[in-house]
Amino acid sequence: MTSHDGDDLTAAARLREADEPSSPVIRFGKDRPLRLDAGVDLAPWQIAYQTYGTLNADKSNAILVCHALTGDQHVASKNPLTGKSGWWSMMxxxxxxxxxDRFLVICANVLGGCMGTTGPASTNPETGKPYALDMPLVTIRDMVRSQAMLVDELDIDTLFAVVGGSMGGMQVLQWVASYPDRLFSTAVLCAGARHSSQNIAFHEVGRQAVMADPNWCNGKYLEFDVRPSKGLAVARMAAHVTYMSDESLHRKFGRSLQNRDHVTFGFDADFQIESYLRHQGMTFVDRFDANSYLYVTRAMDYFDLAAEYGGVLAHAFQGSKTRFCIASVNSDWLFPTSESRVVVHALNAAGANVSFVEIDSPRGHDAFLLNEPELFTMIRGFLTGAAGVRGILPPALADDWEAHV
Amino acid sequence: MSDAPMTEIRIDHKVIAELVELNSRVLDVGCGDGELLQLLATQKGADARGIEISQIGVNFCVARGLSVIQGDANEDLAAYPDGAFDYVVLSQTLQATWDPKEVMTRLLRIGEHVIVSIPNFGYWQNRLHLMFKGRMPVTDYLPHSWYNTPNIHFCTLRDFVDLTKEVGCTVDKAVVLNGIGQRIPIQAPWWLWNLFGEQAVFLLKE
Known part of the structure; x- marks a missing residue:
C-alpha cells in the first residue's frame, strides 16, 4: 500500500465518521431544530456520543464530560480513527x-466537530454536499444547548456532574449559566470564563494558516477532493506550543538534535522539538477536519460568559446550588491561574459552593489530560463529597497506581 | 483519604464549634487540613467553606469532600458580599497576617459574627521566658524561633481587646484557656486572663 492510498483510507474513514459515525448518534429532524446564537435554526442535525457505565434507577448518577477543542466523544474508548485509547482513560x-462502575459517563462530540455531530464536514441535506462554510457559526452556548437536548433524549433530568477542561471547562460554565437546575456539581479544569486576547490571537494564526493553504479552496476542499493538510498541520503546531510550557519543552527536548550530531545549515528538522511538532501536525490532520478547526476555535474566541450577564460574571452564577470544583495548573499560560481565580471570585460573590486548587505541575495547559495524581485525587475527593450529599455511591477508593504514580 | 482517622481535635476548635449556632453559614480563613470545617459540618450541620493558602492543605480538604479554595486573607476576601456568612473564623492566624487590623475589618464586613482565636503573648510562661532567659519565648505551643516564625504580629489578650475597640466591634463572648486547655472562669478579672490564658477565642460582632 502506498502512503497515498493510506491517506485516502484515513480520509474516507474521517468522512464516514462525520455523517455515519461508529458511535451512537441521535438525529433530530426538521421538527426539532437547534436554535443557534447566530440567529438561525439548524435542522436536521445530529449529535454523536459515547456512554460508559450504567444509569441507576433514580437516574441520579450521570456525569457529562465536555471535551476540549480537538477532542471527541471517545473519552475512554478506542478512537476509531487513530486506534488509540480514549483521551481521558486515566480519569x-x-x-x-x-x-x-458507579457513574454513567456521557461524552458527546461538540457541535461543529467532525466525529459525528453536525459540523462543516457533515453533508448539507439541501445540497447533498458538505456544509463547508455554509454551516452557521456555532458558540459554546450552542454546544451546550445541543448537549442538553441529548441529555433530554437519554431521559435524564439532572446530571450529577458536568466535567471538562479547557474548551470543555467553558462548556461546563455555560451549563451552569444556561441550566442551573440541571446539574448537581461541576468540575472546571484549566479554563476560564472568557477567551483572552492572547488566546484569540493564537487561534487567528491557526485559522490563517488553514485558509492560506491553496488546498483550502475557500472551504470547499472536500468537493474538490483535496485537503489543506499543510495549513492545518501548521495551525496544530502553533497551537501545540501553547499547550505546553517553556519548562516542559526544555525538559523534554532542550536543544537536542534529531538523529544527527551537528546542525545541517538548512531548514530540515534539526532539532528534536521541530521533529516533534511536525509529527504532531501530521498526525492531527489524519483525524481532524480543517473547517471544523475554524469553527471550534471561533466558538472559543466568542466565549465571554460575563458579557451575557451585563459584564458581571457573578450574575451568571447567582443563586446557583451547584457544587463547583475549579482547578488550574501553575505552568499553564493559555488559561493561567488568574483566569480561574476570576471564576472563583465570581462564584464567591454569588455565594456558590466552590473548591479551588492550583495544581503544581510543569506540564502547562495539557497537564489536565496527563498523569497528574494530584488532579485525580482532587477530582476523586470532590466527587466523593458530592456523591455523599447527593446520596449516591462515590467513586471507589483510589487504586494503588494512582496513589503511588 | 476521606475516611482517614482524625487525630485529637484541637481545643480551640472545640470551643469555636460550641460558639457556632446550628445550620449556619461559616467561612474558615486559613482552614489548614479542614479539621474545624469537618467538625462544624458534622456536628453543627454548618454550610462550611474554607480558604487555605497551602496547596497540600487544600488538596487534603477537597479530597475529604470539603469546599475549600486556595487563597489568602489578603487577596481573596474582597469578592465576598457583605454579610455573606453567619460566622467568619480566623483561628490562630491573625498574628500571622501582614495587616491584622485590615484583616479584621474585612472579616467583619463579610461575617455577621467573627470568631478569632489567638495565642496570648502575655501568658506567664512567655513572660518568664523573656524575663529570665532574656530570649524570645519558644514553647511547645509556640515552637518557632524569632527568625522563622510565621507569627509576625504577636499580641497579648489585652492588646487584642484594644484592637476590637479600634475596629469598632464588640466582644459578645470570650473563652480563655490556660496551659492545659482548661477554661478560666468568665468572672475572672482581665489581668488574670492576660497572665494565665495561653490562648483565647473571641466571638465578635460589628
Whole structure:
C-alpha cells in the first residue's frame, strides 16, 4: 500500500465518521431544530456520543464530560480513527475518579466537530454536499444547548456532574449559566470564563494558516477532493506550543538534535522539538477536519460568559446550588491561574459552593489530560463529597497506581 | 483519604464549634487540613467553606469532600458580599497576617459574627521566658524561633481587646484557656486572663 492510498483510507474513514459515525448518534429532524446564537435554526442535525457505565434507577448518577477543542466523544474508548485509547482513560473508567462502575459517563462530540455531530464536514441535506462554510457559526452556548437536548433524549433530568477542561471547562460554565437546575456539581479544569486576547490571537494564526493553504479552496476542499493538510498541520503546531510550557519543552527536548550530531545549515528538522511538532501536525490532520478547526476555535474566541450577564460574571452564577470544583495548573499560560481565580471570585460573590486548587505541575495547559495524581485525587475527593450529599455511591477508593504514580 | 482517622481535635476548635449556632453559614480563613470545617459540618450541620493558602492543605480538604479554595486573607476576601456568612473564623492566624487590623475589618464586613482565636503573648510562661532567659519565648505551643516564625504580629489578650475597640466591634463572648486547655472562669478579672490564658477565642460582632 502506498502512503497515498493510506491517506485516502484515513480520509474516507474521517468522512464516514462525520455523517455515519461508529458511535451512537441521535438525529433530530426538521421538527426539532437547534436554535443557534447566530440567529438561525439548524435542522436536521445530529449529535454523536459515547456512554460508559450504567444509569441507576433514580437516574441520579450521570456525569457529562465536555471535551476540549480537538477532542471527541471517545473519552475512554478506542478512537476509531487513530486506534488509540480514549483521551481521558486515566480519569474515566472502572475504579478511576470518574468511576464507570458507579457513574454513567456521557461524552458527546461538540457541535461543529467532525466525529459525528453536525459540523462543516457533515453533508448539507439541501445540497447533498458538505456544509463547508455554509454551516452557521456555532458558540459554546450552542454546544451546550445541543448537549442538553441529548441529555433530554437519554431521559435524564439532572446530571450529577458536568466535567471538562479547557474548551470543555467553558462548556461546563455555560451549563451552569444556561441550566442551573440541571446539574448537581461541576468540575472546571484549566479554563476560564472568557477567551483572552492572547488566546484569540493564537487561534487567528491557526485559522490563517488553514485558509492560506491553496488546498483550502475557500472551504470547499472536500468537493474538490483535496485537503489543506499543510495549513492545518501548521495551525496544530502553533497551537501545540501553547499547550505546553517553556519548562516542559526544555525538559523534554532542550536543544537536542534529531538523529544527527551537528546542525545541517538548512531548514530540515534539526532539532528534536521541530521533529516533534511536525509529527504532531501530521498526525492531527489524519483525524481532524480543517473547517471544523475554524469553527471550534471561533466558538472559543466568542466565549465571554460575563458579557451575557451585563459584564458581571457573578450574575451568571447567582443563586446557583451547584457544587463547583475549579482547578488550574501553575505552568499553564493559555488559561493561567488568574483566569480561574476570576471564576472563583465570581462564584464567591454569588455565594456558590466552590473548591479551588492550583495544581503544581510543569506540564502547562495539557497537564489536565496527563498523569497528574494530584488532579485525580482532587477530582476523586470532590466527587466523593458530592456523591455523599447527593446520596449516591462515590467513586471507589483510589487504586494503588494512582496513589503511588 | 476521606475516611482517614482524625487525630485529637484541637481545643480551640472545640470551643469555636460550641460558639457556632446550628445550620449556619461559616467561612474558615486559613482552614489548614479542614479539621474545624469537618467538625462544624458534622456536628453543627454548618454550610462550611474554607480558604487555605497551602496547596497540600487544600488538596487534603477537597479530597475529604470539603469546599475549600486556595487563597489568602489578603487577596481573596474582597469578592465576598457583605454579610455573606453567619460566622467568619480566623483561628490562630491573625498574628500571622501582614495587616491584622485590615484583616479584621474585612472579616467583619463579610461575617455577621467573627470568631478569632489567638495565642496570648502575655501568658506567664512567655513572660518568664523573656524575663529570665532574656530570649524570645519558644514553647511547645509556640515552637518557632524569632527568625522563622510565621507569627509576625504577636499580641497579648489585652492588646487584642484594644484592637476590637479600634475596629469598632464588640466582644459578645470570650473563652480563655490556660496551659492545659482548661477554661478560666468568665468572672475572672482581665489581668488574670492576660497572665494565665495561653490562648483565647473571641466571638465578635460589628
Amino acid at each position: 474515566v473508567g472502572p475504579g478511576r475518579p470518574l468511576d464507570t
